[in-house]
Each structure stands twice: as C-alpha cells, then as structure tokens.
Amino acid sequence: MQERPSKKNFSRWYDYVIYNADLIDIRYGVKGTVVYKPKAMEIIDSLYSLFESKLKERGHKKYLFPLFINFSSFKKEAEHIKGFEEEVFIVNKAGGKELEEPLIIRPTSETAFYPMFSIWIKSYRDLPMKTYQSVAVYRYETKATRPLFRGREFLWIETHNVFSSEEEARKHVEEDISMMSEQLKGLGIPYLIVKREPFDRFPGADESYAYDAIMPNGEVLQVATTHYLGQNFTKPFEVKYLDQNGNYRIPYSTTLGIGITRILAAIISVHGDDYGLYIPPQLSSVKGLIIPIYYGSSEEAVKQYVQKVLEYAKPHIFIPDFGEETPGEKFYKSELYGFPLRIEIGRKEAENNTVTIFRRDIRKKLTVPLKDLKIKLDETLENMQVSLKNKSETIKSIPEANNKDEVIKLLKEYPIIKINFCGRAECAQDLKKTTGGYEIRGELVGETEKAGEKCSWCGEKAIKKVIVARSF
Amino acid sequence: MQERPSKKNFSRWYDYVIYNADLIDIRYGVKGTVVYKPKAMEIIDSLYSLFESKLKERGHKKYLFPLFINFSSFKKEAEHIKGFEEEVFIVNKAGGKELEEPLIIRPTSETAFYPMFSIWIKSYRDLPMKTYQSVAVYRYETKATRPLFRGREFLWIETHNVFSSEEEARKHVEEDISMMSEQLKGLGIPYLIVKREPFDRFPGADESYAYDAIMPNGEVLQVATTHYLGQNFTKPFEVKYLDQNGNYRIPYSTTLGIGITRILAAIISVHGDDYGLYIPPQLSSVKGLIIPIYYGSSEEAVKQYVQKVLEYAKPHIFIPDFGEETPGEKFYKSELYGFPLRIEIGRKEAENNTVTIFRRDIRKKLTVPLKDLKIKLDETLENMQVSLKNKSETIKSIPEANNKDEVIKLLKEYPIIKINFCGRAECAQDLKKTTGGYEIRGELVGETEKAGEKCSWCGEKAIKKVIVARSF
Structure with missing residues (x-):
C-alpha cells in the first residue's frame, strides 16, 4: 500500500x-x-x-x-x-x-x-x-x-x-x-x-x-x-x-x-483526515468494528466476551473482526474506512467487564463498564452528531475588499471574500481572468448590509455585495 | 369515469x-x-x-x-x-x-x-x-x-x-x-x-x-x-x-x-378484481383509509372518535378520509386503489366503542371493540399474508398430452400443459406456429417423472417432459 x-x-x-x-x-x-x-x-x-x-x-x-x-x-x-x-x-x-x-x-x-x-x-x-x-x-x-x-x-x-x-x-x-x-x-x-x-x-x-x-x-x-x-x-x-x-x-x-x-x-x-475517512454515524448502519486483542491463553476468553459485548451493544450494529491481521492493522483499517466507532477488547477488558470505545472523529478513547455500554454508545453517537453541527458552523465572518488591490491582497490570505459589485458579467469575467479563477458566486442569502458606492473590482457604481471564491 | x-x-x-x-x-x-x-x-x-x-x-x-x-x-x-x-x-x-x-x-x-x-x-x-x-x-x-x-x-x-x-x-x-x-x-x-x-x-x-x-x-x-x-x-x-x-x-x-x-x-x-387493485399489506406502508360516516349532529362525535381510533391503530398507518365525497364514493375509491383494509366509523361505532374493518382481499367486514383493535389488525394483516401464500399455490397438476391431437385438444381447455419433447428447436417452432402462439417454456424444475418414448408433437424420440404455455 x-x-x-x-x-x-x-x-x-x-x-x-x-x-x-x-x-x-x-x-x-x-x-x-x-x-x-x-x-x-x-x-x-x-x-x-x-x-x-x-x-x-x-x-x-x-x-x-x-x-x-x-x-x-x-x-x-x-x-x-x-x-x-x-x-x-x-x-x-x-x-x-x-x-x-x-x-x-x-x-x-x-x-x-x-x-x-x-x-x-x-x-x-x-x-x-x-x-x-x-x-x-x-x-x-x-x-x-x-x-x-x-x-x-x-x-x-x-x-x-x-x-x-x-x-x-x-x-x-x-x-x-x-x-x-x-x-x-x-x-x-x-x-x-x-x-x-x-x-x-x-x-x-x-x-x-x-x-x-x-x-x-x-x-x-x-x-x-x-x-x-x-x-x-x-x-x-x-x-x-x-x-x-x-x-x-x-x-x-x-x-x-x-x-x-x-x-x-x-x-x-x-x-476525512490524515487517517482516512470519517462517516457520520447517521449515514452508516454499521457503527463500528469490534477488535479483539488476544495472545495465546486469553484467546477463548476474549472471543466469548466479544459475543457478550455484541449483545450489550444492541440495537447498534457492530461487526466483530476476527480476521488474521494484527490488532494494529485492524485499527488502521477501521480508521481508514471511517467507521464512527471501534470497540477494543483485550484480556483486561474481559476480566474487568469493561470495553474501550474509540471515537473516530476526535480519535479519543473511553473505557466504560459493560453494563453501561448501550447508554454510553447512545450518548457518544449523539455527541458525535452534535459536534458535526458545530463543524458546519465554521464561517464566522468573511473579509471584505473595497478595491482591486484589496481584492488581490485578501485573496492571498483568504479563500472566500466579499466585495461590492456592479452586476456586470464582463466585470465578473475580468475578475476571474485576472485572479486566476476566482468567481463571483452571488449574493449571500440573509445578507442585510447595503453595498458600498463603488464596485470593488471595476470602480463602477456598485449595486450589491457578493461572495468571491474559487470553485471546483 | x-x-x-x-x-x-x-x-x-x-x-x-x-x-x-x-x-x-x-x-x-x-x-x-x-x-x-x-x-x-x-x-x-x-x-x-x-x-x-x-x-x-x-x-x-x-x-x-x-x-x-x-x-x-x-x-x-x-x-x-x-x-x-x-x-x-x-x-x-x-x-x-x-x-x-x-x-x-x-x-x-x-x-x-x-x-x-x-x-x-x-x-x-x-x-x-x-x-x-x-x-x-x-x-x-x-x-x-x-x-x-x-x-x-x-x-x-x-x-x-x-x-x-x-x-x-x-x-x-x-x-x-x-x-x-x-x-x-x-x-x-x-x-x-x-x-x-x-x-x-x-x-x-x-x-x-x-x-x-x-x-x-x-x-x-x-x-x-x-x-x-x-x-x-x-x-x-x-x-x-x-x-x-x-x-x-x-x-x-x-x-x-x-x-x-x-x-x-x-x-x-x-x-386485482372487478373492484380494482389489491395491494398486499407488506407492500403498502399505508394499511388503509379510515372512512367516517356522519349525518348532521353525529359529525363532531364521529370526527373525535376517528382521532381515538388512529391512536389505537398504531403502529399501523391509516389515513383518515375527511374529503367531501359521500361514504359510498370513498368505499369505491378505497377498493379501486387497493388499500389492504378500510375502517368504517359511523355514529353507532362511536357510541359503542367499536370499529368496522373491511378486508379488501375477500371483501368481508368485521366489527371489533376498539380496545382489541391493534390485536385484530395484527391478526387480520397476518391472515391476509397467509392467504396470499395459499393463492400462490394454485397449480395442482398440469394435464399431459401424448400426441399432436391431444396437444391441440388439451390447449382448448387448459392454458398450461405438459408434453414429451424431442428437444429440437424446429419442433418447438412448428408447435408455436400451428397452435397460434403456444411455446415450449422448458422443463419444470423439480420434475422427476421420465419422458415418454415419443415427442408429443413430432413423434420423434422424446428426451424430456416440458411445459407448453402462451406467454405475454
């Protein structure tokens, strides 16, 4: 690979x-x-x-x-x-x-x-x-x-x-x-x-x-x-x-x-991150892999314990991974594939009646008693959903440029800016050509602020504020 | 219409x-x-x-x-x-x-x-x-x-x-x-x-x-x-x-x-039947219409009762039909559209705390106390499912023809027959042409009986028994 x-x-x-x-x-x-x-x-x-x-x-x-x-x-x-x-x-x-x-x-x-x-x-x-x-x-x-x-x-x-x-x-x-x-x-x-x-x-x-x-x-x-x-x-x-x-x-x-x-x-x-995908929990019927970790004599005990964990994890779907790879390779895979969670079970967990939950989004581990597993899974998946919403709200304020020099300068620092705009297609084309592909995307919905007097690109009369960004 | x-x-x-x-x-x-x-x-x-x-x-x-x-x-x-x-x-x-x-x-x-x-x-x-x-x-x-x-x-x-x-x-x-x-x-x-x-x-x-x-x-x-x-x-x-x-x-x-x-x-x-469609219950998320029947003073009581019935009918989905057509027109429509059930509710039902269930497949009515509604609905839908299976098992035995005359005679009485067959495409084509479209469909899966000696159509050596039918 x-x-x-x-x-x-x-x-x-x-x-x-x-x-x-x-x-x-x-x-x-x-x-x-x-x-x-x-x-x-x-x-x-x-x-x-x-x-x-x-x-x-x-x-x-x-x-x-x-x-x-x-x-x-x-x-x-x-x-x-x-x-x-x-x-x-x-x-x-x-x-x-x-x-x-x-x-x-x-x-x-x-x-x-x-x-x-x-x-x-x-x-x-x-x-x-x-x-x-x-x-x-x-x-x-x-x-x-x-x-x-x-x-x-x-x-x-x-x-x-x-x-x-x-x-x-x-x-x-x-x-x-x-x-x-x-x-x-x-x-x-x-x-x-x-x-x-x-x-x-x-x-x-x-x-x-x-x-x-x-x-x-x-x-x-x-x-x-x-x-x-x-x-x-x-x-x-x-x-x-x-x-x-x-x-x-x-x-x-x-x-x-x-x-x-x-x-x-x-x-x-x-x-996604450097470790691979992350699939939001609500899009994945399988919430994660259960990865058993055993050496020699602990094998049977751990395998039996996995079956017990599966019962407690219901109604969430988890897949026990008894494949031949090492636990490390399985960890790697569970992250690459983006399973929301993974459950790690070794000899210690089996003996203490606990499980270790790994949260894919923030890559943090949490050890919980088996009896609380269902509640903790509900809670964790719920928290993951909430933190998704927070992730979406990342655009706090968009910097504004008032003339051609400012546009060019700001676009070096910020990928998305706001400008005052004359509304002319030719002006938009010129901006795109000059800036190497940045486009007038349009007026921000919900924007209440009035446009400045002059178009930030051509200097003609401005009629609105618009977003400038580069698109895929 | x-x-x-x-x-x-x-x-x-x-x-x-x-x-x-x-x-x-x-x-x-x-x-x-x-x-x-x-x-x-x-x-x-x-x-x-x-x-x-x-x-x-x-x-x-x-x-x-x-x-x-x-x-x-x-x-x-x-x-x-x-x-x-x-x-x-x-x-x-x-x-x-x-x-x-x-x-x-x-x-x-x-x-x-x-x-x-x-x-x-x-x-x-x-x-x-x-x-x-x-x-x-x-x-x-x-x-x-x-x-x-x-x-x-x-x-x-x-x-x-x-x-x-x-x-x-x-x-x-x-x-x-x-x-x-x-x-x-x-x-x-x-x-x-x-x-x-x-x-x-x-x-x-x-x-x-x-x-x-x-x-x-x-x-x-x-x-x-x-x-x-x-x-x-x-x-x-x-x-x-x-x-x-x-x-x-x-x-x-x-x-x-x-x-x-x-x-x-x-x-x-x-x-389907002369009254229209019938949609098997497992294919329809809406199990039926609730049709209120009221005249003048009973209107309010019946409408309130419908809300109560909806509660009792859960978790099955029923749609209350408060449209302006007459109950007769609604009955007609519920049958034409093939809803598995319909629930009829009049003044009498509201006063006696009962409902009348109409089963679309056998077009029979059944009056049940409101408190038993959920159980009766489960049971009725289950019975409808069973009677579907019975409906599927209608092919008891398929008549068999042993020579050309018998083939022609039997096809006048039965749409599907069995014959001994030589296996030749030309013979199948001739049969199709002569009988006005009947086709050799193939060997019945699970058939254990051996073929007779001669092909029932051309008289050559038979090698298998096959089904003859007309296809859409």
Missing part, C-alpha cells in the same frame, strides 16, 4: 482515500463515470432516504420519469435548450436502425415533467403539485472531471413543483433554503447559500440559489440548487389551471436539485 | 385499472416507456427493499455501475452480443459532436461488470464475489409493448456472481431458485420455474432458469431468470484467480435478474 498522503495535499489525499477506503473505482473506462462500491452505496442510500423523507414530510410525492426525452419537448424552452444543448448525450440509433427522432438522455428533467404537468393539472384543486424523482442525470462535461466532484453521470434528487401563485412559489423557495440549510448542518458540511448572478443562473430560471459547500482548501463545491422558474416553463409547456372563479391561469414553478454524489464528495472531503 | 370493465376481459380491465388507480401514465410520448406515479413508486420501493434485503442476507454486496458500456466491452462475448445487438440503444453524439466510440446503453450488465471483475478478483480469498445492482435497463423491444409487461425501459435488480468452482456456482443457482420461489409465494403470485430449452437461453448462458408468473387468463409472464454462465464470461473477460496452491484458475459465474416492473404487473394482474 502506498504511503498515506497528508490531507494538506488535498488532491493527492482525496484520490488516495476514495481508492483505499474502497468507495469507488475510476477504472471503468467510460470517461467521467465511476463504479460505486458497497461502502459508497451505503452512504448514498442513506443520503437518499434522508432527503427523501424530508421531501415527503413537506408533501412531495415520488415519481419516476423515463430516461429519454423527446427532442421536440427538449426544444420548447429557449433559454433551457441553449443552456444544455452542448452538454447532452443523444441516442441516434436503436434496434439496429437510425431513430426517426433522436432521443435526449436527461441532463435534468424539466422537459420531461412539464408535458405531463400540462396533462395532470386542470384546476386549482390540483395545486400545489410537489413532486420529486431520485435518478442519475447525464451531462457531457468538458471541464476536467474529478471523481464525485464533477462527472458525466451523477446521482441526484430533483423536485419539480407547480403553484397557483407567485407568492406560494417564492415561499416554497424559502422552505427549500431552510430545509437544505438544516440538512447540510446535520451532515456537518460548512456551506454558503448564495443567490446567483443573472449571468450565472440555471437556463430558464428567474432566480437561482446555490448551496456551496466549503471544502478543506477553501474552494467551494455547489452541492445543490433551488430555482424559482416563474412562468418560464409553465407558459411554453401550456400548463394552466382553472381558478376558483372559473378563469384559466398560468401557474408558477420551482425546482430543487440535490446532488447526492456531490454531497458524498463533500462528506469525504470535509470529515 | 368510464364504466368499470370486468376482469374477465383482462386486457380492458388491466388498462382501466393502471390508469384509474393512478399507478402509471402511458401518455409520456416516448414509445415503450411510462411515467411511474406515487402509488406505483411505493410498491416499487417496497419490492426493491424486499429483494435487496434478501440478497444482502445471502451475502450480496450492492454496487452501482455506469449506464454506458463501451462498445469494445460489449463485443467480447460472442453469443451475448449476437443476442443483444439488435436490441440496444446507442449513443452516437454527445457534447454537440460525434463520439469516437459509440456508447451502448446497458441492456443488461455482464459486459459492464466483467471488466471490473477481472481487476478486482486476484486470489481465492476474493471469492465468492456476490454482487448486485438495482437499476433500469434498456432494450429496444419490437414486440407489442404492454405497460409494465413489456417496455423499452424496465426496472430490475441484477446480481452478478463469481465462484471458484462449478459446484459452488451451481449451488448458488439452487439458492436463487429457492429464494425466488419463497418470495413469489410470499407475494401471492402463482408461478412455474422452468429450465429453458437450449435454443431459448440467455445469450451466453449454459443454463437458464425462468420464473414464469401465471396470469389470470392462464398466460405466463417471465418475472425473473437465473443463469448459470459457466466460464462463458470469465474466459473472454480474462477473470482469473490464484488458488490455494498458487495456480491460476478461471472462475465460474451466475446471474439473477429480478424484474421489478414485471412483478408489479403480476401483482396488479393476479390480485
């Missing part, structure tokens, strides 16, 4: 961990795709059920739409097609013949859902219609792909929602923001929520809100987005409803995309 | 039920695909967790492979590509350009898994490797599609398994047969398990076993298959392992495909 790189060298560390902790395999041979292995699938399934249950609580119903989208549907919203046409995979051939009309492989599913919305929605009684589906989507990314960060096949949840009024639709956007915010906190991921600039919106959206996870090196990774679509999709797809007074009206709509693979990438990146 | 067709006219009844019970929508506009609506998704998710948990118990690990398969991998097993090349969807274009090498959309995933098996499997310690993935697969079917029975996009689970010896691989096939058999029984689906004839095998298999569900009209629907692949895939994909003696060996492999959409189709078809 190659030497474990330090997390300070984030790129090397990341590649090492996803491979050695057996999460995914990048050797599949179709560019921009990966094979998800059992450890990754467990986290992915946990993330899906976490977010699906939150959506169901909020009244979203689960659907599953076909992978293929008719080319004629795909063309209906002008901005949308312009935004995606250079990215889609197209099926031209099937059953040994050219297709009469090529099929688009979904890059996102507005153009799949809206034709059906126009059939399903008849009257105000059908609204709000809050839906979602959990699927993979396909985009022919040309930027350098990094496994789970950016790929041509990625896993997500997409909600598509139709409301009778603008007010309701906007309220739903706010609810998305608060739900996503709570969930990212619960997962211990530090993040910013920003309102994207008009030149940086989802194709077809009136407003786009992005959930940018902050990676250990200070770069940001967009893990989800909420878009307020106004009537941009309901109009061209002819979705309309009869209101209480018998008049036809055009409804308003929103969408939320939750990037499951990107959240997985964020979890790996944020929680 | 159109008039409810009787189940005697199975085709019309099926189309009516999938549409009116709001399971799927066939108006999506890409041929051979459907939109799954929330009611179907609940059953589908239940089926996935049912089968996934059984596979996990048996030591299968969950993977997720990309949708796309490299054309070069796809070509490696000669029979396999011959069997599928006329059925695949091909991506020629992506990112606005022609692809250098076209991508195949998975019609099944042997050619995705085996290149990775050849990387992952090194030594006997890596075996057995038992995997699965839960995905949609894509086949350009040209036979008439019927929603959920046959489509171009279908949902399934596929296991891919590699063993060090032929013996182990064959034992795994037997375990598949017994697991699938138990599950289909539990779902109340009558079925036959047959060993397919050589001319009717999965492309690349040495042996194929099919799980044929028996539909109400006597036709069969293949809902799953297990294939013993021998070394047909491990050889061309160069999967090999180092055995305990330090020699390289080629392992043996198997696959099981569980057709989730087809099992859904079988559940709808077998359990």
Whole structure:
C-alpha cells in the first residue's frame, strides 16, 4: 500500500482515500463515470432516504420519469435548450436502425415533467403539485472531471413543483433554503447559500440559489440548487389551471436539485483526515468494528466476551473482526474506512467487564463498564452528531475588499471574500481572468448590509455585495 | 369515469385499472416507456427493499455501475452480443459532436461488470464475489409493448456472481431458485420455474432458469431468470484467480435478474378484481383509509372518535378520509386503489366503542371493540399474508398430452400443459406456429417423472417432459 498522503495535499489525499477506503473505482473506462462500491452505496442510500423523507414530510410525492426525452419537448424552452444543448448525450440509433427522432438522455428533467404537468393539472384543486424523482442525470462535461466532484453521470434528487401563485412559489423557495440549510448542518458540511448572478443562473430560471459547500482548501463545491422558474416553463409547456372563479391561469414553478454524489464528495472531503475517512454515524448502519486483542491463553476468553459485548451493544450494529491481521492493522483499517466507532477488547477488558470505545472523529478513547455500554454508545453517537453541527458552523465572518488591490491582497490570505459589485458579467469575467479563477458566486442569502458606492473590482457604481471564491 | 370493465376481459380491465388507480401514465410520448406515479413508486420501493434485503442476507454486496458500456466491452462475448445487438440503444453524439466510440446503453450488465471483475478478483480469498445492482435497463423491444409487461425501459435488480468452482456456482443457482420461489409465494403470485430449452437461453448462458408468473387468463409472464454462465464470461473477460496452491484458475459465474416492473404487473394482474387493485399489506406502508360516516349532529362525535381510533391503530398507518365525497364514493375509491383494509366509523361505532374493518382481499367486514383493535389488525394483516401464500399455490397438476391431437385438444381447455419433447428447436417452432402462439417454456424444475418414448408433437424420440404455455 502506498504511503498515506497528508490531507494538506488535498488532491493527492482525496484520490488516495476514495481508492483505499474502497468507495469507488475510476477504472471503468467510460470517461467521467465511476463504479460505486458497497461502502459508497451505503452512504448514498442513506443520503437518499434522508432527503427523501424530508421531501415527503413537506408533501412531495415520488415519481419516476423515463430516461429519454423527446427532442421536440427538449426544444420548447429557449433559454433551457441553449443552456444544455452542448452538454447532452443523444441516442441516434436503436434496434439496429437510425431513430426517426433522436432521443435526449436527461441532463435534468424539466422537459420531461412539464408535458405531463400540462396533462395532470386542470384546476386549482390540483395545486400545489410537489413532486420529486431520485435518478442519475447525464451531462457531457468538458471541464476536467474529478471523481464525485464533477462527472458525466451523477446521482441526484430533483423536485419539480407547480403553484397557483407567485407568492406560494417564492415561499416554497424559502422552505427549500431552510430545509437544505438544516440538512447540510446535520451532515456537518460548512456551506454558503448564495443567490446567483443573472449571468450565472440555471437556463430558464428567474432566480437561482446555490448551496456551496466549503471544502478543506477553501474552494467551494455547489452541492445543490433551488430555482424559482416563474412562468418560464409553465407558459411554453401550456400548463394552466382553472381558478376558483372559473378563469384559466398560468401557474408558477420551482425546482430543487440535490446532488447526492456531490454531497458524498463533500462528506469525504470535509470529515476525512490524515487517517482516512470519517462517516457520520447517521449515514452508516454499521457503527463500528469490534477488535479483539488476544495472545495465546486469553484467546477463548476474549472471543466469548466479544459475543457478550455484541449483545450489550444492541440495537447498534457492530461487526466483530476476527480476521488474521494484527490488532494494529485492524485499527488502521477501521480508521481508514471511517467507521464512527471501534470497540477494543483485550484480556483486561474481559476480566474487568469493561470495553474501550474509540471515537473516530476526535480519535479519543473511553473505557466504560459493560453494563453501561448501550447508554454510553447512545450518548457518544449523539455527541458525535452534535459536534458535526458545530463543524458546519465554521464561517464566522468573511473579509471584505473595497478595491482591486484589496481584492488581490485578501485573496492571498483568504479563500472566500466579499466585495461590492456592479452586476456586470464582463466585470465578473475580468475578475476571474485576472485572479486566476476566482468567481463571483452571488449574493449571500440573509445578507442585510447595503453595498458600498463603488464596485470593488471595476470602480463602477456598485449595486450589491457578493461572495468571491474559487470553485471546483 | 368510464364504466368499470370486468376482469374477465383482462386486457380492458388491466388498462382501466393502471390508469384509474393512478399507478402509471402511458401518455409520456416516448414509445415503450411510462411515467411511474406515487402509488406505483411505493410498491416499487417496497419490492426493491424486499429483494435487496434478501440478497444482502445471502451475502450480496450492492454496487452501482455506469449506464454506458463501451462498445469494445460489449463485443467480447460472442453469443451475448449476437443476442443483444439488435436490441440496444446507442449513443452516437454527445457534447454537440460525434463520439469516437459509440456508447451502448446497458441492456443488461455482464459486459459492464466483467471488466471490473477481472481487476478486482486476484486470489481465492476474493471469492465468492456476490454482487448486485438495482437499476433500469434498456432494450429496444419490437414486440407489442404492454405497460409494465413489456417496455423499452424496465426496472430490475441484477446480481452478478463469481465462484471458484462449478459446484459452488451451481449451488448458488439452487439458492436463487429457492429464494425466488419463497418470495413469489410470499407475494401471492402463482408461478412455474422452468429450465429453458437450449435454443431459448440467455445469450451466453449454459443454463437458464425462468420464473414464469401465471396470469389470470392462464398466460405466463417471465418475472425473473437465473443463469448459470459457466466460464462463458470469465474466459473472454480474462477473470482469473490464484488458488490455494498458487495456480491460476478461471472462475465460474451466475446471474439473477429480478424484474421489478414485471412483478408489479403480476401483482396488479393476479390480485386485482372487478373492484380494482389489491395491494398486499407488506407492500403498502399505508394499511388503509379510515372512512367516517356522519349525518348532521353525529359529525363532531364521529370526527373525535376517528382521532381515538388512529391512536389505537398504531403502529399501523391509516389515513383518515375527511374529503367531501359521500361514504359510498370513498368505499369505491378505497377498493379501486387497493388499500389492504378500510375502517368504517359511523355514529353507532362511536357510541359503542367499536370499529368496522373491511378486508379488501375477500371483501368481508368485521366489527371489533376498539380496545382489541391493534390485536385484530395484527391478526387480520397476518391472515391476509397467509392467504396470499395459499393463492400462490394454485397449480395442482398440469394435464399431459401424448400426441399432436391431444396437444391441440388439451390447449382448448387448459392454458398450461405438459408434453414429451424431442428437444429440437424446429419442433418447438412448428408447435408455436400451428397452435397460434403456444411455446415450449422448458422443463419444470423439480420434475422427476421420465419422458415418454415419443415427442408429443413430432413423434420423434422424446428426451424430456416440458411445459407448453402462451406467454405475454
């Protein structure tokens, strides 16, 4: 096994961990795709059920739409097609013949859902219609792909929602923001929520809100987005409803995309350390390994004691590791794989009726009497959950630059800064080019402070404060 | 709403039920695909967790492979590509350009898994490797599609398994047969398990076993298959392992495909009746509707009583239906949608502290004291589960024909018969043509009786007994 790189060298560390902790395999041979292995699938399934249950609580119903989208549907919203046409995979051939009309492989599913919305929605009684589906989507990314960060096949949840009024639709956007915010906190991921600039919106959206996870090196990774679509999709797809007074009206709509693979990438990146992965307890059905430590005569006693410990540890799932490696190798493995806890049991523990619990996140040991094990495990896992939330709240204040020199100077010290901004796409492009890749990410949601007079980059009239960061 | 067709006219009844019970929508506009609506998704998710948990118990690990398969991998097993090349969807274009090498959309995933098996499997310690993935697969079917029975996009689970010896691989096939058999029984689906004839095998298999569900009209629907692949895939994909003696060996492999959409189709078809759907209790998180029946002054008392009943019904989920329809309309709806139970509550029930339970499967009512409600619900749901199993065991004996005249005569009376068979593909084709579509399905698994002397169709030497039926 190659030497474990330090997390300070984030790129090397990341590649090492996803491979050695057996999460995914990048050797599949179709560019921009990966094979998800059992450890990754467990986290992915946990993330899906976490977010699906939150959506169901909020009244979203689960659907599953076909992978293929008719080319004629795909063309209906002008901005949308312009935004995606250079990215889609197209099926031209099937059953040994050219297709009469090529099929688009979904890059996102507005153009799949809206034709059906126009059939399903008849009257105000059908609204709000809050839906979602959990699927993979396909985009022919040309930027350098990094496994789970950016790929041509990625896993997500997409909600598509139709409301009778603008007010309701906007309220739903706010609810998305608060739900996503709570969930990212619960997962211990530090993040910013920003309102994207008009030149940086989802194709077809009136407003786009992005959930940018902050990676250990200070770069940001967009893990989800909420878009307020106004009537941009309901109009061209002819979705309309009869209101209480018998008049036809055009409804308003929103969408939320939750990037499951990107959240997985964020979890790996944020929680991992020089020893390997750390999987938050709520994402792992197996809470840890039980590692027996014995020499000669103590073997039988320790093995029997492990069985007793398993009983006491219920209802938490622990796996006893009777493999042939040394205890040291097993410790190494339990940390690399990121099990939340490990239980160490030697002759002393067996004799004294105690167990030693090792907490993966803070790498601390704790010895507890066997009879208190269940309570201590509950308590420890609970504490780990709380400290995840604290981990998420790491962005105390973001330094602000007021002119070009300050921008350049501050970006040498801080990965994320705030500036006053004129709102012009050209200015944003110039900033990006000059600073070697830093981007205007948008206005911070919840920001109340007014902009200064001049754009911190070009000196023109400023109209807002925005976040500047580098993204993956 | 159109008039409810009787189940005697199975085709019309099926189309009516999938549409009116709001399971799927066939108006999506890409041929051979459907939109799954929330009611179907609940059953589908239940089926996935049912089968996934059984596979996990048996030591299968969950993977997720990309949708796309490299054309070069796809070509490696000669029979396999011959069997599928006329059925695949091909991506020629992506990112606005022609692809250098076209991508195949998975019609099944042997050619995705085996290149990775050849990387992952090194030594006997890596075996057995038992995997699965839960995905949609894509086949350009040209036979008439019927929603959920046959489509171009279908949902399934596929296991891919590699063993060090032929013996182990064959034992795994037997375990598949017994697991699938138990599950289909539990779902109340009558079925036959047959060993397919050589001319009717999965492309690349040495042996194929099919799980044929028996539909109400006597036709069969293949809902799953297990294939013993021998070394047909491990050889061309160069999967090999180092055995305990330090020699390289080629392992043996198997696959099981569980057709989730087809099992859904079988559940709808077998359990539904003239009143609509019946969803087996274990597939429905909501066990039923509580329907209040009140007139004028009893309204408040009945509504309060419903809240009390909800408490007593825990931990089973029931939904109180306070909608504006009449109780009669609600009864109609609860049956059409197939809720396992419904609870009726009127003034009398509220005064006497009782509830009336309606069992959907046998359409019988039962009045129970409120205090016994939980016990009675447990018991009733348990009984419903048992009667499902009985429903599955409906094939007592299959009549046997010994010559062509008998075959033709018996097929007028029975949808499924047994014959002595010569084993020749031409004979099977002739039988199919002459009888207007009846097929040799294969040898019944577990059949011990020897074949008669002469093939019941052509009169040549018989070598086995086989099942003849018509398939969807």
